[in-house]
Amino acid sequence: MERKTGSQKPKPQDRDTRLKAALKANLARRKQQAKARGAAKPASEQSSEKDP
Template sequence: MEQKPTSSKPRDAGREDRLKAALKANLARRKAQARARDRAAGPDDADNKDKD
C-alpha cells in the first residue's frame, strides 16, 4: 500500500508571506488608529483619567 502525504496540499510559501504582510499591515493600521484616538482625546482628557 502506498502512503498518502499527511497534508493534501503542499505548503505554499507565498501564502505564508502574504499572511505575514497582511498581519503586519493590520497591526500598523491599528496602532495608527489608537494614536489618532489618543490625539483626539486631547491632553486634558488624559490628565482626568488618573483622577477618577
C-alpha cells in the same frame, strides 16, 4: 467537459508570506488608529482618566 488534474495548490511558504504581510498591514493600521484617537483627546481629559 474535461477536468484539470494539475491544479496548483498554494505552497505553505506563499501562505505564510501573505499572512505575514497582512498582519503587518493590520498592525500598522491599528497603530495609526490608536494614534489618531490619542491626538483627538485634549491633554486635560487624558490625565483625568487616570485619576478615579
